[in-house]
Amino acid sequence: MDEATRTAFIGTEIGRTTVVVERSAVSFFAQAVLDDDPIYRDQREAEAKGFAGIPVPPTFPFVMQNWGAYGELQPAEGNGSGLAQVLGTLMAGGGLILHGEQAFTYHQPIVTGQTLTGVTVLRDIYVKESKAATMTFVVSETTWSDEAGTPMATATFNIIHRI
Amino acid sequence: MSEPWNLATLSVGSEAPVLTHTLTRTDLVRYAGASGDYNPMHHDEPKALAAKQPSVFGHGMLSMGIVATALTHFIGVGTLETFSVRFARQTWPGETLSTKIVVSAIEGGLVSLDVRLVNDAGEEKVVGQATARLDA
Known part of the structure; x- marks a missing residue:
C-alpha cells in the first residue's frame, strides 16, 4: 500500500451499523x-x-454488528465497507491477517432492548519492515452510542497484515 | 454464584479465582456461531492444514472472552471501565487454558488489574490490563 493510499484512509469513517441488542x-x-x-x-x-x-x-x-442489524434500521447510503477495502488492498498481494490487539472502553452499561449505532473510524495504518516480513498495522475504532447519541462503549481493533 | 469481591476485600496482589478450561473443537464452533466469525481457520481442519497450521485454532476473541468471564466473576458485571489485551499466541484444541488475574493498583474506587490467559506450559496466550470502578 503506497503512502498516498495509506494517509487517505486515516481518520475516515469506514463503517456505520445500527443494531437492536437482542436477548437471545x-x-x-x-x-x-x-x-x-x-x-x-x-x-x-x-x-x-x-x-x-x-x-x-x-x-x-466486538460482535454486536452481527446481531440485530435489521435492514430497515440501516442508513440509506449503506453501511460502508472501508475496512474490507483496506484489507482487500493488503490481501491482494497475499499474506496473513492476524488480530494483534483489542481494547474496550466502557462508558455506560449496554443492555438488551437498546438500539445502538456503531460508527467505525480508521485511526491508523503503519508499516514495520523486518528481514522476515513486512507487517502492516491497521487500527480502527468503533464507538457505539444510543438513540440519544450517548456513547456506550468504544472498541479499538488492531489488525496485522503479515507478508 | 458467589458474590463479586468489593473494595473492602481487595488489595494490591489479590488474585481472582482461576477459570480453567480444556479447549475443544466444539468450543470453537460454538464461539463461531455466537460471534458470527466464520473464518475457516477456526472450524475447517482441511483449510487450516492447507494454510500450514497444525490444526484449527481458537479465535483470539474467545481467549479474551474467557478472560472477561473470569474478570466479571471477580469484580462484578457492569464495573469495567477499560479492558485491553495483546494476542500473544494461538490457542489449540486440547490445550488447558487458565486465567491469571491480579490486582495491580487501587486508587480511590478505581481498581487496576493485570490479566493473562496461559496454557499448562505457562505460555501466554493473551496479556492485558483492565480497570474497574468499585463501590466502597
Whole structure:
C-alpha cells in the first residue's frame, strides 16, 4: 500500500451499523465465552443487580454488528465497507491477517432492548519492515452510542497484515 | 454464584479465582456461531492444514472472552471501565487454558488489574490490563 493510499484512509469513517441488542444473542454469546452467570439468562437477576435489561458480556460489543442489524434500521447510503477495502488492498498481494490487539472502553452499561449505532473510524495504518516480513498495522475504532447519541462503549481493533 | 469481591476485600496482589478450561473443537464452533466469525481457520481442519497450521485454532476473541468471564466473576458485571489485551499466541484444541488475574493498583474506587490467559506450559496466550470502578 503506497503512502498516498495509506494517509487517505486515516481518520475516515469506514463503517456505520445500527443494531437492536437482542436477548437471545446475548445469552448465546455468554455461553460461548463459558459464562454461566444467570444474569445473562434471567431478567429478574439483571433487575436485582440494578440493570434495566440483561447486560452484555464485556467482549460482546466486538460482535454486536452481527446481531440485530435489521435492514430497515440501516442508513440509506449503506453501511460502508472501508475496512474490507483496506484489507482487500493488503490481501491482494497475499499474506496473513492476524488480530494483534483489542481494547474496550466502557462508558455506560449496554443492555438488551437498546438500539445502538456503531460508527467505525480508521485511526491508523503503519508499516514495520523486518528481514522476515513486512507487517502492516491497521487500527480502527468503533464507538457505539444510543438513540440519544450517548456513547456506550468504544472498541479499538488492531489488525496485522503479515507478508 | 458467589458474590463479586468489593473494595473492602481487595488489595494490591489479590488474585481472582482461576477459570480453567480444556479447549475443544466444539468450543470453537460454538464461539463461531455466537460471534458470527466464520473464518475457516477456526472450524475447517482441511483449510487450516492447507494454510500450514497444525490444526484449527481458537479465535483470539474467545481467549479474551474467557478472560472477561473470569474478570466479571471477580469484580462484578457492569464495573469495567477499560479492558485491553495483546494476542500473544494461538490457542489449540486440547490445550488447558487458565486465567491469571491480579490486582495491580487501587486508587480511590478505581481498581487496576493485570490479566493473562496461559496454557499448562505457562505460555501466554493473551496479556492485558483492565480497570474497574468499585463501590466502597
